[in-house]
Amino acid sequence: MTTTQPSAIDDPTKVTQDLVELGQQTYLPVYAPREMILDHGEGSRVWDIDGNEYIDLGTGISVNNLGHCNPDMIRVAVAQMKKLWHTSNIYFTEPPIRLAADLTKVSFADRVFFSNSGAEANEAAIKLARKFSSVKHPPQKREIITFKGSFHGRTLTTVTATAQPKYHEGFEPLPGGFTYCDFNDEEAITQLISEKTCAVMLEPIQGEGGITPAQPGFLKLLRKLCDQYEALLIFDEIQCGMGRTGKLFAHEWEGVLPDIMTLAKALGGGLPIGAMLTTEKVAQTLKVGDHGSTFGGNPVATALAAEALRQLRTPTLMKNVQQQGEYLKSRLNALNAELGKFKEIRGLGLMIGVELQGEWIGQAKNITEVCRRHGVLILQAGPNVLRFLPPLTITKEELDLGMDRFEATVKRFQPSSS
Template sequence: MTNHFPVDRKLFDDVMVPNYAPSAVIPVRGKGSRVWDQQDREFIDFAGGIAVNCLGHCHPALVGALKDQADKIWHLSNVMTNEPALRLAKKIVDHTFADKVYFANSGAEANEAALKLARRWALDVHGAGKTQIIAFNQGFHGRTFFTVTVGGQKAYSDGFGPKPGDIDHVDYNDLEALKAIMSDKTCAVMIEPLQGEGGLVSPTQEFIEGVRELCDQHNALLIFDEVQTGVGRTGDLYAYMGVNVVPDILTTAKALGGGFPIGAMITTTELAKHLKIGTHGSTYGGNPLGCAVAEAAFDTVNTPEVLNGVKEKAKRYVAGLNAINAKYNVFKEIRGKGLLIGAVLTEQYQGKAKDFLNAALEEGVMTLVAGANIIRFAPSLVIPDTDIDEGLARFEKAVAKLAK
C-alpha cells in the first residue's frame, strides 16, 4: 500500500541533494504546450524541459509508442540486441552522414563516448602523442568529469580535484585563436554548431568551415555536440545540415527521446571500428523502451511539415519578441536559430535574466535562461501558433512589470 503524504516544495529541501534550486511550482500534468501545477494553474511551456520536449507533453505518437512497448519488453542488456534499437539506429543512419550508432542515456554520456572514441582512434592510428582536445569558452558538453572539463565554463568544472589533461579552450568564432593552438598533436575539436548554454551564439559560416578545414589539415576529428541543436530544433534535422559542414562524430540526446532519457553518438564505419568489443559500454544504453519512444519522436519530427514549421514558428516568435521590445526596450539582441532563441538583455537589465523568468512564471509562462543576461526559449517544435501568441502576451505582461 502506498503511503500518501504532502508532496510540496518544502519536501525538496528535506530529501533532495541541494545542487538545484527549483521553483515553487510543481507541474503535475501536461498536454501539448500547456502544463498544469498542483493548484491547477495553467502555464504555457516555452522551456520544453530545456529543448527536450520536442513534441510537447503527452504527444499521442510518443504515448502510443511507450504504452505499446511497455507491454512487450523494457530492458535486456547489451548481451542481446533488440528491435526498437535496431530500427532507430537504421533511421538515424539513413537520414544523416553516419554509418554507425552507439546508444547511451544522456547527452553527457554520448559526449563521453565521442571523446573516448576520439582518443582511442588517435592512439590506434597515430600513436601516443596525439591527445590534445580543443573546445570553446562558454561551451557546454555535460557534467561527467571528462565532459565538464571539455566544456568551457570553469564554474562547472572547478573544485573537484585534478582534471583530465590535455584539454584546451579558445573563444568561439575566433578562427585565428584556434589556428594558433592546433597542431598534429590535436586529436579532436569539440564544438556546438550553435552554443546553447553559452548564450545562443551562432557560428559565422567562415568560422565553422574554417574549423573543419583545420581539423582536416591536422588530421584531427571534428566532433559536433548536437545534444541541444539536434532533432529539428534549428529547423534542420541536425544543425550540421544547415551550416553545411559534416563532422566526423556527432552526439544527439535531449529531443531524441522527446522526454524519455536517451542519447546517441553517431559516426562513420572507419572510426567506429576503434570501439571494438569491450572498449566502452552502457547498461541501459539502447534499451527497448527508450528506443521505441525515440523512434516515434524521430519519425514525427523528421518530416518536411515539422521542420519547415520550425522555421515559420521561429519567425513568429522573433517578430513577437521584437514587438515587445519596441515597447519596453529591454533586449539588445534576439538571436539563435529555429526554436532555440535567446533574448539578450540590455545593459540596464544586466544580471536580471532570472527575474524575467520568475516574473514570466507568475504570469503563466515557462521560460529558461542562458547565463545571467539571456532569456532562452526552447518550446515544442509543434507548438500551435495560438500558444505562441498567448505565451508572448503573458511574457509581455511580465516584461511590462519589470520595465516600470
C-alpha cells in the first residue's frame, strides 16, 4: 500500500497534516478524530504538536479524572514499570490484590474481577448474572432488562445491552435475551419485569445517551422490584463512577446498593483497566475457568488504579467536584440567559450535559469542533447534547479560562448543515 509519510520537521503544520492524513488512511474508519495531533498534557491542559494549548473539559471521555500526567501517578507507574509489567492470572502479583481489597473496602462488594475495558467489565457482569440465574433458577429466567438511551459497550453482547438501535444496525443477528424499557418510567418497568427477568442493568446517570440522571426514587424502585422478582441489579458506573459526580460512586447519592457494579474509564487514571464488583453470594456461582482475561489485573494498571483511588478518596477533592460543578452550571445558566439556546442544563458534580434547542438542535458536533479550534475541548453526547466532563482536580481559574473560551466561541457560533 502507498502512504504519505510525515515530513518536514521544520514545517510543523505540514507534519500535523501529514500525520492526520496517515491516520485517516490507516485507521479502521470507525472514528472521526479532530484534525490535530495531541502531544502532551499537564493537569487540565493539553498541547498539540504545533504548540497550541487546550483546556481539557472532556478528560478523554471521563478517564483522566485526576488530570494529565498527575505527578504521583507518574511516580507509581514508573516504580511499577521498573519492577514487573505482566504475569497473567496464573500468578498473583501485589498491585491487583491490593486494589481488589481497596475496592471492596470502599463499596458494597466482596469480590472483584479485573478486565481491560468497560465493555469487558459489562460482559463479565452479564455472564455472571446469567450464570447466577442458571445455578439458582429455571432456564426461562435469563432475560436482562436495560434502558433506552443506555450505553454499555461495543462487544456484540454489550452493544445488544445498549438499547439504542443505531449501534445495532448491520451487526445482526444479536445475542438474545435482552428487553428494553423506557428510562425513568416507573410504570413501564413495573409492567415489564417478570419471573423471566434475571437482571436489570443501568447507568445511574446515562452518559453517551445525553447525561440523563435516574430520577429520584427510580433506583429505589428498581431495587425493590429486583428483590421481589429475585433478579440482580447491575449498575454500570463506568462513566459516572470514580468521583465524577462528587461521590465515589453515583449510586451513593440515592443510597441504593446493586448486586453487581462495573467500573472502567477513570479507574486507572488514564491506563486501560475495567472491573466488575459483586457480592460473595453472587460471586460464588462462578468456578475456576468460567471466565478470565490475559491482561486483566495487569500490575502497572492496577498500581495506578490504587493510587487514583487513594487520591479520589480525599474529601477536599470531592468537595472540589461539587463546587466546580455548581460553578460550571452557574456559568452555563448565565450564558443561556443571554443566548437562550440551551433547553436544559443537567447532571451531577462534574458530569454536565447541555441539551440544545431551536436552530442549534443537531449542532453538538459542530459546536465541539469550533470550541476545539478556539482552545477548549468539550464532548457531545449524541447530536443534541454538549457534554462537560472536566478533570475533578480542575481549579476555578482553569474552569474560567475554559468557559471564557467556550462562551466567546458559542456567542459567534452560526449553525451549519455539515
